Every structure is written in C-alpha cells, then in structure tokens.
Amino acid sequence: MTFQNELINWYLLNKRDLPWRHTNDAYTIWLSEVILQQTRVEQGLPYFNKFLENFPTVNDFASATEAKVLKLWQGLGYYSRGRNMHATAQIVVKDYHGIFPNLHDELIKLKGIGEYTAAAISSFSSGEARAVVDGNVFRVLSRYYGIATAINSPAGKKEFFTLANELLYQDDPALYNQAIMEFGAMQCKPKSPNCGICPLNQTCYAFNHKMVNELPVKLKKAAQKHRYINYFICFDDEQVVVRERQAGDVWQHLYDFPSIETLIHEDTASSLFAEMVKNTFGKDADFKLISTKKHILTHQIIHVQFFVLKNYIFNFNKQKELNWVSLNKLDELPQPKVIHDFVQEYFFRDKME
Numbered sequence: 557m558t559f560q561n562e563l564i565n566w567y568l569l570n571k572r573d574l575p576w577r578h579t580n581d582a583y584t585i586w587l588s589e590v591i592l593q594q595t596r597v598e599q600g601l602p603y604f605n606k607f608l609e610n611f612p613t614v615n616d617f618a619s620a621t622e623a624k625v626l627k628l629w630q631g632l633g634y635y636s637r638g639r640n641m642h643a644t645a646q647i648v649v650k651d652y653h654g655i656f657p658n659l660h661d662e663l664i665k666l667k668g669i670g671e672y673t674a675a676a677i678s679s680f681s682s683g684e685a686r687a688v689v690d691g692n693v694f695r696v697l698s699r700y701y702g703i704a705t706a707i708n709s710p711a712g713k714k715e716f717f718t719l720a721n722e723l724l725y726q727d728d729p730a731l732y733n734q735a736i737m738e739f740g741a742m743q744c745k746p747k748s749p750n751c752g753i754c755p756l757n758q759t760c761y762a763f764n765h766k767m768v769n770e771l772p773v774k775l776k777k778a779a780q781k782h783r784y785i786n787y788f789i790c791f792d793d794e795q796v797v798v799r800e801r802q803a804g805d806v807w808q809h810l811y812d813f814p815s816i817e818t819l820i821h822e823d824t825a826s827s828l829f830a831e832m833v834k835n836t837f838g839k840d841a842d843f844k845l846i847s848t849k850k851h852i853l854t855h856q857i858i859h860v861q862f863f864v865l866k867n868y869i870f871n872f873n874k875q876k877e878l879n880w881v882s883l884n885k886l887d888e889l890p891q892p893k894v895i896h897d898f899v900q901e902y903f904f905r906d907k908m909e
Contacts, residue, residue, distance in 0.1 A: 559700070560725045560732055562755050567735035570742060572597070575604070577734070582658040582681040583614045583648075589676045590641055590668065595632060597741070603632055615654050617645035626810060626890035633853070633893070635807060640668025658682040671717075679730045687720035688733040692740025697723075698772035699744060702761030706775045783858045784821050787813040787895075788833075788843065788865035789902075795880045796903070797870065798889065802877060806853065811889040813862075814870075814878065821859060838869035847902065851894035860894055862902075 571577070574597065576588035587607050592600040606628055611617035617625075622642055629638035644666045648656050657663050658681040663674040675686035687693075694707040694716055701719070705712040725732035743754060751763045762768045790797040790813075799814055801807045816836055822829040824845050834841050847862040872878055881889070883903055891899065 559756070559759075560723060563735040563739050564725070564728075564731060566743065566755050567731070567738050571734070571738050572742070574601070576680075580658075580681045581656075582663075582677055583656040584608065585677050585680050586644075586656060586669075586673075587641075589673050590637055591632065593637065593673070594634065600632075603628070611645075613654070614645050614648050614656050617642070618649040618654075622809060623890055627888065630890055630896060631893050635810060637668060639809070643667045644669065658684075660684055660686050676733070679733050683728075683730050685724060685726055685729045687717070687724045687729075688737060689717055689720045690737060690740075692737045692744070693720060695746065695772050696736055696740045696744045699762035699768060700756060700760050702765065702767070702771070704771065704773050707772045708775050712773075778855070780852075780854075781856045783856055784818045784861075785858060786816045786818065786822065786824075786861045786863065787898075788815065788837065788863050788868070789813055789846070790865050790868055790870075792880075795882055796886060797878055798881050798886060800877045800879075806856065806858075807892045809890070810895075811886075811891050812895045814865075824861065824863075833865075837865060838867065840867040841869075842866045847898060849894050849898065851892070858894065860898075862898055 574588075576585055579585070588600075588604050591603050591607065595603075607617075610624075610628060611620060620642070622639065625642045626635060626638050629635060632638070647666060648654065652662075657666070658678060660674045660678040663669050663677050664671070669677075672688060672690055676688045676690075678684040679686050679688055691707075697703060697716055697719055698707065703712075703715065703719075705715050707713070707716060743749060749768065751757050751760070751768060754760065754763070757763045762771045797814060798811045801810050801812060814837075816832055818829075818832075822832075824843075833843055843863040843865050845861060845863055849860045849862075851858040851860060870878060886899060886903065
C-alpha cells in the first residue's frame with residue numbers, strides 16, 4: 557500500500573470530529589486556519605466557535621470594530637493576525653462583493669494569508685490540488701523520508717514544499733492534506749510518538765534508524781529578549797486610567813496602564829526607582845507593589861510589576877493615549893493576556909486596596 561493510501565486509511569479511522577471539517581465554505585475554513593496557526597486545536601476551538609457566533613458571515617466580520625475583534629482574539633497572542641483578519645474581511649466585502657475567494661491565486665493576495673493558508677483554504681473549500689505544508693507535515697515527511705535539512709531554512713522549505721507537492725494525492729487533494737496534517741498532530745507527534753502502532757513504521761527512515769527524536773531538524777532561534785515593565789494603577793471612584801498602546805511595539809491597539817520600562821529588574825524599594833516614579837508622575841507620587849507576573853512571547857520575556865499609584869499628576873492633553881474608564885468599560889477593552897489576568901484578579905475579585 558502506498559504512503560498516501562496508508563495515511564488516508566489511518567485518517568478515516570482516527571480523525572477528530574472538528575466543525576470546520578463539515579463544510580467547504582471558504583470563510584469558515586479561513587477562520588479555522590488563521591485561528592489555529594501556532595495554536596493547538598484544544599485551545600483554538602473555543603475561539604473558532606466564538607468568532608463564528610459573533611461573525612457568522614464575512615460581512616459581519618468586516619463591519620465589526622477592531623476593538624471587538626481584538627477583544628475576541630484576546631489570549632491567542634500574535635495580535636497582528638487578528639488585525640490582518642479584520643482587514644482581509646473588509647477587502648473581501650469591498651473587492652469580492654462579500655464572497656470569500658476559494659482559489660489559491662486569489663487568496664494569496666489577501667492580507668495575512670501566506671502560502672500555507674492559501675493552500676489550505678483552496679484545497680479544503682474547492683478541492684484545488686495544492687499541498688498544505690505545516691509543522692505537522694514537515695515532521696511526518698522529515699521522519700518518514702529521513703530528511704535532515706532544517707525545516708526553517710530557505711533550502712529546507714523549498715525541499716519539503718517540492719516533496720509535498722510530488723506526493724499530493726491528485727484524486728482527492730483535500731482528503732490527503734487533512735490526513736497528513738492529522739497524522740502529524742495525533743500519531744507522529746513532536747514528542748514521544750507511539751511508533752509501535754504506527755502503520756508506516758516498517759518503511760519509516762527515522763524509526764528504523766533510531767532517529768525519531770533527532771528529526772525534524774530546526775535551526776535555533778535567536779535568544780529571547782528580556783523586558784521589564786512597571787505598571788501603575790491609578791484608581792478613583794470606580795474608574796481607572798488606561799493607555800491605548802500605539803504602533804511600533806507589541807500589543808498594538810490593546811489597552812494597558814501607565815508604565816515605566818526599565819533596562820533591568822529594579823528594586824522597588826530603591827531610591828533610584830522612587831526617583832523615576834516621581835519624575836514621571838509628580839514629586840508627591842506614592843506607590844505600592846501589589847503583583848508581579850512574567851509573560852512569555854515568541855521573541856520576548858516580559859517581566860511585569862504592578863503598583864497602586866496615589867498622588868499622581870497626568871497631562872491628558874499631551875498624553876492623548878491615556879483615558880479614564882469605568883471598570884465595566886475596562887472589562888470590554890482588548891487587553892494583553894498579562895493585563896487581562898491582572899484585571900480579573902484585582903478589579904473583579906475585590907482584592908484591590
């Protein structure tokens with residue numbers, strides 16, 4: 557039996573019942589593919605359901621505010637993907653009369669849709685013969701064929717993309733693409749795959765050469781940058797000062813609090829830190845540490861300290877990004893996860909002093 561047939565037979569017996577597998581609607585498939593990029597199905601499924609419930613059509617998505625989109629996206633990370641989705645929905649309404657494209661060459665033109673996503677949507681919605689190459693596919697092909705070229709190198713991407721298209725099952729590209737992706741997710745897992753029950757183990761290079769843990773090869777990423785952000789909570793009569801983050805940094809157009817970023821972890825009891833606070837918020841500013849958190853992003857580790865701040869001075873005319881909001885409004889605003897967790901813990905559980 558061929559490699560392709562083995563995968564398809566395994567898939568038909570073992571596939572998960574997922575909602576986007578019951579449709580060929582390009583809009584619904586687009587939602588699932590973008591939400592599930594770099595996100596496990598278990599984590600992404602509630603977000604998919606939430607987005608489809610709030611935006612059943614691309615027209616509904618396009619007419620939503622960016623703030624609502626980002627609020628629904630909150631917790632998934634990679635917020636630029638949420639903003640790109642919103643822009644794409646508006647383009648589809650404007651340029652495609654609200655009919656989501658289902659062919660690769662049209663999809664690839666849309667904001668935030670790369671080669672993988674265009675291939676996936678076109679394959680699953682129209683049956684177009686395009687190989688879908690994601691992390692699961694890289695892993696299956698690398699192990700089965702014994703390919704040691706780094707999957708995140710230009711040469712590796714080209715080699716795997718070429719092989720994937722050569723292997724594509726032309727009679728039913730969508731079924732084959734689903735099969736190899738699901739096989740990578742459930743059987744040929746990154747760690748501790750159960751090779752003993754794998755239907756491909758007799759002909760798998762990695763299994764037969766004891767290289768399962770060595771493949772696929774991936775170039776090491778640059779070291780993560782450490783950042784130290786000190787947030788100051790200014791609370792008055794059921795209102796709090798928030799800041800809308802601007803372009804040019806993480807969390808664009810999400811909301812957090814006034815802050816001081818330092819190069820190192822500052823001793824909050826030091827006179828130097830106290831001087832920073834007074835220079836920023838006024839000579840009478842008084843602060844108290846109430847929480848510390850660590851937030852890990854792909855390229856950054858953000859160390860966060862939260863303070864209650866009293867006797868502060870703001871110039872709202874000059875600092876347009878700052879505003880007073882009620883606690884109810886605060887709960888509606890899109891926030892980075894580290895801010896959301898703090899808000900829920902200290903504003904909505906009566907722990908704020």
